[in-house]
Amino acid sequence: MKKEHKILLQDRAKKLSMEPGVSDSGREFMDVITFSLSTETYAIESVFVREVYPLKTYTLLPGTPDFILGIINVRGQILSVTNLKKFFHLPEAGIGELNKVIIVSNGLMEFGILADVVHGTRRIAKNIIQQAPPTISGVGADYLLGVTSGSIIVLNIQAILEDKSIIVDIEVN
Amino acid sequence: MRFFNNLSTRTKLILGFGLLWLILAIVIVIADLVIIDVTNSEKELNKVHLHSVLMTEKLRFVMDQQRVSILQLLLTEDKAKQDSLIKGIKGRAGLSSILVDSLRLLNSESDFLLKLSKIDSIRDNYRKTREIQIGLVEKGEIKQARDLGLGIQELRFDTISKIISDLSKDTQKAMDDQVARDKEESQDSRYLFIIMAAVGLLGGILLVMLMNIAIVVPLNKLSILAEKISGRNDLNADIPVQNRKDEIGRLGKAFKQMLENLRGSTTDISQLEETVNHRTHELSSILKEVKDTVNVLAATSSEILAASTQVATGAVQTAASITETSTTVEEVRQAAQLSSQKAAEVSENAHHVVQISQDGQKAVDETVHGMDHIRQQMELIAQAIIKLSEQSQSIGGIIASVSDVADQSNLLAVNAAIEAAKAGEQGKGFAVVAQEIKSLAEQSKKATNQVRTILFDVQKATSAAVMAAEQGNKAVEAGVKQSIQAGEAINILAVSTQEAANVATQIVASSKQQLIGMDQIGVAIRTINQAGGENAASMKQVKQSAQDLNELGLKLKALVANSKF
Numbered sequence: 001m002k003k004e005h006k007i008l009l010q011d012r013a014k015k016l017s018m019e020p021g022v023s024d025s026g027r028e029f030m031d032v033i034t035f036s037l038s039t040e041t042y043a044i045e046s047v048f049v050r051e052v053y054p055l056k057t058y059t060l061l062p063g064t065p066d067f068i069l070g071i072i073n074v075r076g077q078i079l080s081v082t083n084l085k086k087f088f089h090l091p092e093a094g095i096g097e098l099n100k101v102i103i104v105s106n107g108l109m110e111f112g113i114l115a116d117v118v119h120g121t122r123r124i125a126k127n128i129i130q131q132a133p134p135t136i137s138g139v140g141a142d143y144l145l146g147v148t149s150g151s152i153i154v155l156n157i158q159a160i161l162e163d164k165s166i167i168v169d170i171e172v173n
Numbered sequence: 174m175r176f177f178n179n180l181s182t183r184t185k186l187i188l189g190f191g192l193l194w195l196i197l198a199i200v201i202v203i204a205d206l207v208i209i210d211v212t213n214s215e216k217e218l219n220k221v222h223l224h225s226v227l228m229t230e231k232l233r234f235v236m237d238q239q240r241v242s243i244l245q246l247l248l249t250e251d252k253a254k255q256d257s258l259i260k261g262i263k264g265r266a267g268l269s270s271i272l273v274d275s276l277r278l279l280n281s282e283s284d285f286l287l288k289l290s291k292i293d294s295i296r297d298n299y300r301k302t303r304e305i306q307i308g309l310v311e312k313g314e315i316k317q318a319r320d321l322g323l324g325i326q327e328l329r330f331d332t333i334s335k336i337i338s339d340l341s342k343d344t345q346k347a348m349d350d351q352v353a354r355d356k357e358e359s360q361d362s363r364y365l366f367i368i369m370a371a372v373g374l375l376g377g378i379l380l381v382m383l384m385n386i387a388i389v390v391p392l393n394k395l396s397i398l399a400e401k402i403s404g405r406n407d408l409n410a411d412i413p414v415q416n417r418k419d420e421i422g423r424l425g426k427a428f429k430q431m432l433e434n435l436r437g438s439t440t441d442i443s444q445l446e447e448t449v450n451h452r453t454h455e456l457s458s459i460l461k462e463v464k465d466t467v468n469v470l471a472a473t474s475s476e477i478l479a480a481s482t483q484v485a486t487g488a489v490q491t492a493a494s495i496t497e498t499s500t501t502v503e504e505v506r507q508a509a510q511l512s513s514q515k516a517a518e519v520s521e522n523a524h525h526v527v528q529i530s531q532d533g534q535k536a537v538d539e540t541v542h543g544m545d546h547i548r549q550q551m552e553l554i555a556q557a558i559i560k561l562s563e564q565s566q567s568i569g570g571i572i573a574s575v576s577d578v579a580d581q582s583n584l585l586a587v588n589a590a591i592e593a594a595k596a597g598e599q600g601k602g603f604a605v606v607a608q609e610i611k612s613l614a615e616q617s618k619k620a621t622n623q624v625r626t627i628l629f630d631v632q633k634a635t636s637a638a639v640m641a642a643e644q645g646n647k648a649v650e651a652g653v654k655q656s657i658q659a660g661e662a663i664n665i666l667a668v669s670t671q672e673a674a675n676v677a678t679q680i681v682a683s684s685k686q687q688l689i690g691m692d693q694i695g696v697a698i699r700t701i702n703q704a705g706g707e708n709a710a711s712m713k714q715v716k717q718s719a720q721d722l723n724e725l726g727l728k729l730k731a732l733v734a735n736s737k738f
Contacts, residue, residue: 031594033587046594052587054580100584118583120611121590121604 028126034152035102035115037084042115043124043154048161050103050110052118055081064168069114072101079103081112082166088143106161129154178387179418185387189380193373200369207362214355222348225280229341232272233334239265240330243303246310247319259307269296282347285340292336299329391421395428402432464733471726478719485712492705499698506691513684520681523674530667537660544653551649555642562635565628572625579618586611 032043033052058070058081067086071078081101084090101112129146143163145154160166177185239262246258273296277289302321309318416422589607593600 033591046591049591051591052584054584118587120587120608121594 029123030126031121032124032152032154033102033121034119035100036117036119037115038090041119041150041152042084043122043148043152044102044104044113044157045154046121048104048106048157050105053101053103053112055099055101055114068168072112074101074103074112079110079112080168081114083114087166104157104161106158109161109166111166124148124152124154177383178422181419182388182421185384185419189384193377193380196369196373196376200366200373203362203365203369207358211355211359214351214358218348218351218355221280222344222351225276225285225344226341226348228272228276228279229337229344232269232276233337233341235265235269235272236330236333236337239269239303243306243322243326246307247315247322250315255310259310262303262307266300280344285343288336288340288343292333295329295333295336299326299333302326302329388421391417391425395421395425398428402435467726467729467733471723471730474719474722474726478716478723481712481715481719485709485716488705488709488712492702492709495698495702495705499695499702502691502694502698506688506695509684509687509691513681513688516677516680516684520674520677523670523677526670527667527674530663530670533663534660534667537656537663540656541653541660544649544656548646548649548653551642551646555639555646558635558638558642562632562639565632565635569625569628569632572621572628576618576621576625579614579621583611583614583618586614 031046033046033049034041034043036042053072053074055072058072060070061068061080067083069081069083071080098114098116100115100118102115102118103110103112128149130148131146142159143156145156147153180188242258242262242265246255246262249255249258270293273289273293277286280286302325306318306321306326309315309321417425586607589610590604593604593607596603
């Protein structure tokens with residue numbers, strides 16, 4: 001085999017090993033975690049995700065809003081678990097497994113999000129995220145970054161983390 | 174005497190000995206009474222009179238002693254002696270009165286008591302005076318006391334002694350009287366006993382004589398008579414008639430009757446001759462009757478001749494029919510032989526059928542056994558299937574846990590990817606590894622899902638198999654039941670074919686017997702045939718004999734006609 005042939009073949013192999021159709025050149029990407037909740041697929045930017053945890057037991061808390069499922073114990077740390085459907089006032093359609101918790105954190109705020117199936121990480125180009133029309137769903141536009149071409153709803157998890165309404169501070173008289 | 178003779182011998186004996194026993198009993202009773210009387214008298218003598226004499230003598234002795242003491246007292250001057258004497262007198266003072274009281278209790282005769290009271294009254298005075306004397310002696314006026322003692326006291330004492338000796342004498346006299354009386358009484362009773370014994374002895378002798386007259390004498394007379402009759406056949410001896418009702422009278426009467434009977438039997442012989450004459454007459458009349466009979470015999474013999482001729486012809490006819498019968502019997506015999514052969518065939522067939530049915534029964538038994546084996550196998554299969562189903566259940570559990578593990582590894586992969594993303598450019602390689610782990614987890618998840626589907630199918634199949642095994646079990650059970658029924662049916666068939674075989678054997682035996690019987694009949698018929706021939710021959714002889722008889726009858730008739738009676 002000639003040397004030039006060998007170089008040519010190595011070149012081709014390198015090209016083939018790359019992700020097809022997407023090139024890094026001149027585009028901004030974001031790493032996300034995709035998960036499904038009922039029939040819809042959501043994505044969260046992975047920098048805010050601390051870990052994924054299987055939901056085995058949880059404890060109900062009285063006197064909390066209905067979007068708070070309860071609290072769980074993750075290796076000694078007590079975290080609250082939020083049901084996004086309730087939070088977004090989505091209808092409870094279909095039966096999900098709801099046995100995964102995605103623990104999100106921005107350094108200050110830390111809580112769990114309930115999920116049916118966690119698909120994994122993927123890289124999404126920011127320019128393919130389209131702004132969703134406000135009429136698509138009841139989710140407040142503040143909490144959405146947009147919808148990808150693969151109809152993945154990308155959540156603005158930073159906004160949710162920083163939202164005051166998720167902080168529950170109710171005193172019962 | 175006549176009344177005595179009429180009594181039976183037993184009564185006579187009882188009466189005689191009873192009388193003797195009565196006399197003996199009377200003697201015993203009287204003797205007993207006399208002995209008791211004498212004993213009582215002796216007792217009284219001993220107790221009353223002897224004691225009375227002894228007491229009186231004792232009283233006299235006591236009185237004498239007192240008197241002596243007083244006199245000694247009067248004579249002595251010594252004071253000490255006086256004191257001792259006075260003491261002695263006072264000590265003995267009560268004795269005499271005790272003795273008098275005892276006497277009073279012992280003898281209650283009035284004369285005796287009167288004398289005792291006299292003694293008492295005198296003794297009272299005597300004692301009082303004695304007291305005075307003692308008082309005087311103590312005062313020392315002995316002279317005065319002596320006067321008293323020799324005067325009135327001596328008189329009194331003499332009187333008392335006299336009365337006491339009287340008493341003693343009286344008592345002794347009474348004793349003597351009593352002894353005399355006893356003696357007299359015993360003498361009397363002796364006489365009485367002698368008289369009684371004499372009477373008893375006399376009665377005994379009389380009784381013996383009476384028995385001799387009443388029983389022995391007539392018996393002797395009868396025995397002498399019996400010797401006369403038996404020894405010399407003297408039937409003319411006369412028997413004295415005794416009008417007695419006891420055994421001897423009855424014996425005499427029976428004896429007399431016997432003698433009369435003996436006399437009567439001698440008169441019968443003379444009547445015999447007369448009877449013989451009478452019989453001879455009767456014989457002649459019988460001979461006449463014989464003549465008539467011979468006539469009848471002649472007639473009858475000619476009738477017999479005719480009849481025997483008829484019988485001879487009958488015998489010939491019989492011989493012909495016997496020959497016919499013989500042919501028929503031969504035919505029947507052949508038929509019997511045929512039936513015997515057929516029956517033997519039937520019997521053989523029946524035995525064959527029995528053999529087959531036994532084989533069938535054996536086969537059915539084996540079938541039942543096989544069915545049982547199949548049922549056991551089926552049960553084993555069912556158990557195995559159930560076990561299999563249980564194991565598939567546990568496989569399901571394992572699959573669930575594997576699936577869980579796959580889930581968890583998926584989560585781990587996601588977490589690893591997150592960490593890799595956090596690491597940025599350095600974590601890229603790690604992200605690839607995480608991706609690989611994730612895809613592996615997903616594959617295993619898929620595989621477990623497939624296994625689960627397959628397992629579900631397996632479970633379905635096993636439950637179907639369980640059902641099938643159950644049904645198979647039921648079918649096998651039904652098969653067992655049916656084969657048992659078939660066995661029973663074949664058993665019944667075997668029993669009935671056995672019976673049929675037995676019947677066939679019996680038929681064979683009886684048809685053989687029939688054949689033998691037929692042979693025997695043939696033989697018998699032949700014998701009869703022969704006998705018929707012989708019969709005909711002998712009939713001829715009979716005919717000849719009848720003719721001879723006829724001639725004989727005629728001759729007899731002539732002979733009887735010539736006889737004179």
